[in-house]
Amino acid sequence: MDKSPSVFRIFLTTLRIGSFTFGGGWAMIPLIREELVKRRRWLSEEEFFDIVSIAQSFPGPIMVNVSVMCGRCLLGIRGAIAGLLGSILPSLVVVLIIVSMLTKFGERSYIKSFLRGMRPALFAVLVYALYSMRGSVRGSKVSMAIAILAFLSLSFLGINPFLVIAGGAVFGILFYILRERFS
Amino acid sequence: MKLLELSFSFVIIGMVGFGGGYSILKVMMHELVDVRGWISLDEFLDVVAISQSTPGPIALNAATFVGYKVEGVLGSVLATFAVVLVPFLLSYFLGNYMFRNRDKGLFSGMLLGLRPVALALVASAAYSFAPLILLSPFQAFIALVSLFLLFKFKLDPILLLLSCGLLGVVFRF
Numbered sequence: 330m331d332k333s334p335s336v337f338r339i340f341l342t343t344l345r346i347g348s349f350t351f352g353g354g355w356a357m358i359p360l361i362r363e364e365l366v367k368r369r370r371w372l373s374e375e376e377f378f379d380i381v382s383i384a385q386s387f388p389g390p391i392m393v394n395v396s397v398m399c400g401r402c403l404l405g406i407r408g409a410i411a412g413l414l415g416s417i418l419p420s421l422v423v424v425l426i427i428v429s430m431l432t433k434f435g436e437r438s439y440i441k442s443f444l445r446g447m448r449p450a451l452f453a454v455l456v457y458a459l460y461s462m463r464g465s466v467r468g469s470k471v472s473m474a475i476a477i478l479a480f481l482s483l484s485f486l487g488i489n490p491f492l493v494i495a496g497g498a499v500f501g502i503l504f505y506i507l508r509e510r511f512s
Numbered sequence: 513m514k515l516l517e518l519s520f521s522f523v524i525i526g527m528v529g530f531g532g533g534y535s536i537l538k539v540m541m542h543e544l545v546d547v548r549g550w551i552s553l554d555e556f557l558d559v560v561a562i563s564q565s566t567p568g569p570i571a572l573n574a575a576t577f578v579g580y581k582v583e584g585v586l587g588s589v590l591a592t593f594a595v596v597l598v599p600f601l602l603s604y605f606l607g608n609y610m611f612r613n614r615d616k617g618l619f620s621g622m623l624l625g626l627r628p629v630a631l632a633l634v635a636s637a638a639y640s641f642a643p644l645i646l647l648s649p650f651q652a653f654i655a656l657v658s659l660f661l662l663f664k665f666k667l668d669p670i671l672l673l674l675s676c677g678l679l680g681v682v683f684r685f
Contacts, residue, residue: 347567347568348567349567350567350568350569351564351565351566351567351670380607383607383610384603384607386619386620386623387599387602387603387606387607388526388527388528388529388530388598388599388602389526389529389571389595389596389598389599389600389602389603390529390568390569390571390572390596390599391569392568392569393569393572393596393599393600393603394599394602394603394607397599397600397603397604397607398603398604398607398608401603401604401607401608402608406604409600409603409604413596413600417568417572417592417593417596419567419568420566420567420568420569420572420573420576420592421568421572421576421588421589421592423566423567423568424562424563424566424568424572424573424576424577424588425576425580425585425588427562427566428562428576428577428580428581428588429580431558432580432581439681441558442680442681442683442684442685443561443677443678443680443681444557444558444561444562444677444680445561445680445685446676446677446678446679446680446681446683446685447561447564447565447673447674447676447677447680448557448561448641448644448645448651448676449645449651449652449653449654449655449658449676450654450655450658450669450672450673450675450676450677451557451560451561451564451641451645451673452638452641452642452645452646452655452658453655453656453658453659453662453672454564454658454662454669454672454673455534455537455634455637455638455641456638456659457659457662457663457669458533458534458634459631459634459635459638460663462630462631462634463631465627465628465630465631466627466628466631472624472627472628473628475625475628475629475632476628476629476631476632476635477632478632479628479629479632479633480632480635480636480639483538483632483633483636484635484636484639484640489542490528490538490539490542490633490636491524491528491539491542491543493629493632493633494528494530494539494626494629494633496629497625497626497628497629498622498625498626499625500625501621501622501623501624501625501626502618502621502622502625504621504624504625505617505618505620505621505622505624506618506621
């Protein structure tokens with residue numbers, strides 16, 4: 330199999346990635362690795378690791394960020410656009426079909442029952458996700474304080490989430506600068 | 513005009529999606545349900561359920577869903593591109609730079625502050641959903657069983673969600 334990257338091949342590969350990554354989040358990193366490092370051999374293990382760690386520090390879906398960066402590494406702007414389109418197309422098409430069916434058939438449809446049935450599990454999955462994120466506050470009083478303050482602002486003071494996020498970012502940067510200066 | 517508002521909202525949402533997946537829920541709930549009123553809370557829960565059972569990350573799925581509700585197919589395509597605009601630009605222009613320089617400096621400082629905020633965002637989303645789910649005894653029971661299966665047996669969340677969906681079809685929720 331010819332493995333050299335072309336615009337079309339980048340599109341197809343990221344299309345595959347976009348089709349099989351359910352839910353989102355970290356769970357799909359091994360799948361993306363399988364595709365880009367093992368199957369296509371477009372990236373070395375080390376390059377992939379670097380790209381993922383950079384992708385994690387940017388906003389937006391990891392899958393999209395990784396696809397765009399990988400596309401750019403391989404073929405510049407054309408590769409990046411192919412990566413973007415490939416990674417978002419499956420999600421766009423599937424959700425468009427579901428939302429149009431949901432709008433057409435409405436409250437009494439099986440789709441609606443299916444979605445309603447998922448709600449309790451959804452809540453459980455959220456609580457579980459919360460538990461798996463506990464590492465980000467463990468062992469640091471400052472992080473713990475930020476988390477508690479942010480939760481109270483969001484849930485009880487009704488402060489705009491955008492502001493809370495901006496606050497967290499600004500605080501992090503200030504903290505970083507101060508620590509660099511005094512150490 | 514509506515298309516413009518839609519794009520603007522999703523560009524902004526796309527800028528703050530840090531920390532993977534669920535942390536964006538609270539932001540979207542605020543912007544799409546409370547501020548804009550484009551969808552109801554009930555529909556928002558549908559969006560979350562859809563995003564868990566279809567390919568693609570939640571912010572993308574929500575953009576497609578809400579875009580369609582507001583302005584049909586055109587709105588949905590536009591919103592979907594809007595939400596990935598900033599991530600695309602950052603990955604394209606900054607990704608390569610960081611790849612070469614490995615200098616994360618300020619970025620890593622920012623993430624230090626954002627990680628606990630991401631946790632708070634997920635907690636706050638769970639807190640807003642709780643009354644909707646736990647008020648019905650049957651749903652509360654399923655939620656408890658689900659928690660047990662997740663914590664005790666490390667059940668695959670996707671499998672759990674889909675099984676509960678089927679349960680919903682069988683009992684016509």
